[in-house]
Amino acid sequence: xxxxxxxxxxxxxxxxxxxxxxxxxxxxxxxxxxxxxxxxxxxxxxxxxxxxxxxxxxxxxxxxxxxxxxxxxxxxxxxxxxxxxxxxxxxxxxxxxxxxxxxxxxxxxxxxxxxxxxxxxxxxxxxxxxxxxxxxxxxxxxxxxxxxxxxxxxxxxxxxxxxxxxxxxxxxxxxxxxxxxxxxxxxxxxxxxxxxxxxxxxxxxxxxxxxxxxxxxxxxxxxxxxxxxxxxxxxxxxxxxxxxxxxxxxxxxxxxxxxxxxxxxxxxxxxxxxxxxxxxxxxxxxx
Numbered sequence: 001x002x003x004x005x006x007x008x009x010x011x012x013x014x015x016x017x018x019x020x021x022x023x024x025x026x027x028x029x030x031x032x033x034x035x036x037x038x039x040x041x042x043x044x045x046x047x048x049x050x051x052x053x054x055x056x057x058x059x060x061x062x063x064x065x066x067x068x069x070x071x072x073x074x075x076x077x078x079x080x081x082x083x084x085x086x087x088x089x090x091x092x093x094x095x096x097x098x099x100x101x102x103x104x105x106x107x108x109x110x111x112x113x114x115x116x117x118x119x120x121x122x123x124x125x126x127x128x129x130x131x132x133x134x135x136x137x138x139x140x141x142x143x144x145x146x147x148x149x150x151x152x153x154x155x156x157x158x159x160x161x162x163x164x165x166x167x168x169x170x171x172x173x174x175x176x177x178x179x180x181x182x183x184x185x186x187x188x189x190x191x192x193x194x195x196x197x198x199x200x201x202x203x204x205x206x207x208x209x210x211x212x213x214x215x216x217x218x219x220x221x222x223x224x225x226x227x228x229x230x231x232x233x234x235x236x237x238x239x240x241x242x243x244x245x246x247x248x249x250x251x252x253x254x255x256x257x258x259x260x261x262x263x264x265x266x267x268x269x270x271x272x273x274x275x276x277x278x279x280x281x282x283x284x285x286x287x
Contacts, residue, residue, distance in 0.1 A: 002028040002162070002194065007050050007060035009217075020046040021057060022217040028210065030161075031192040033185060035205035038214035045166065047214060048198050052085055052164050053077040064162070082111040086155030088184075090167035092147040094154070096140035100131060103139055104154045111158055125157035126150075129183060145176035152183055159191070166198045181207070 009021040020043045028034050038044040049055035051062055053069050061068050064084070069077055086107070094103050104122045113121070126132050129149040134142065139150060148168065155163055165184060169177030185207065188195040197208060205211045206225070213220040 001030055001063075001065070002051065003061070003063040004028075004047075004051060005061040005063065007047070007057045007062070009046055009050060009055070009057040020217050021050065021060075024060075024214075024217075024219055026212060026219060026222060028194060028196070030194060031188070032210055033188050033195040033208040034197065034210045034212065035208040036196065036198045036212050036214060037200065037202070037205045039200060042214045043217040044198050044214045046217075048164055048166060048196065051196070052087070052162075053081050079111070082107055083158060084161050086158070086160040086163045088148070088151050088155050088163065088165040088168050090170040092144075092151050092171075094139040094142075094147050094150050097138060099136055099138055100126060100134050100142075100150055100153075101136065103150055104157050107154060107158050113158070121157055122153075125153040128156065128187070129153045145172055145179065148172060148176075148180050149183065152180070152187075156187060156191075160193065162194045162196065163187075164196050164198070167200075168197065169201070169204065170199075 004024060004026050007021045007024045008019070010017055010019045012018050024043075024047060036044045036047060046055070050057045050060075053062070056070060060070070062070050064080075069080055072080065095106075101122055104125055105118055108118045108121060123132065123135065126135055129152050131146065131149055131153060134146065134150075139147060142150060148171075155165075163184070168184065169180055172180060181204065184195060184197075187193065195208075197204065199205055209225050211223045211225075213222070
């Protein structure tokens with residue numbers, strides 16, 4: 001469980017002081033998917049940095065698994081973060097000149113995982129994001145979607161209990177973004193990890209169990225997926241309509257088609273229509 005208690009963060013001093021967080025408090029249950037939602041400058045990224053130990057607030061508490069990480073020394077915070085937290089950023093932050101193997105290996109090195117154990121962990125993480133065949137490829141040769149999947153592999157390689165994702169689909173096209181979302185939420189459900197997504201996308205936020213709306217450094221409101229109105233819940237995408245070829249259009253200068261003569265078939269008085277076994281055609285009169 002993550003307990004955020006009265007976080008305050010101020011940048012600058014005196015007349016240039018700007019309060020980015022103003023006494024923020026809430027609780028996140030283990031295994032939940034959470035969206036921190038707000039406009040640019042609302043304080044959502046500052047909140048993520050404070051929650052994860054990347055930045056220290058001026059006051060308040062960040063209690064993770066009954067331990068206040070703000071009371072730890074910087075080195076202990078770094079060790080805790082390397083073992084317990086994974087990060088995914090909008091700009092990927094992968095090392096372009098390094099192989100996929102080396103990129104995913106980085107958090108294991110920081111966490112002090114012995115070299116002999118790393119390969120199996122790296123191969124497993126790359127396989128989970130469908131990049132097993134890219135293990136020797138340089139990261140610079142990957143597409144944008146592949147780089148984000150590489151960042152996911154790096155975030156999950158050490159089996160952290162918490163994953164922070166800062167605008168994870170912000171630099172991706174809609175199809176690739178949807179694939180990344182499926183990977184993140186699938187991993188959240190399968191492994192029971194806590195997934196915290198920072199976003200300004202209401203559709204992505206609506207897919208999370210909990211939505212924390214931040215405005216001007218304060219929690220404006222907290223909603224839960226079961227409480228969302230029907231209009232705000234994510235809708236299944238409609239099936240594509242079958243392709244119907246357009247009707248052939250005549251060019252504007254084409255002559256109008258000649259109408260066919262109308263033939264009316266009538267029965268002459270005193271005679272019955274021919275039967276099917278009568279080979280003689282019925283008499284026709286053109287009017």
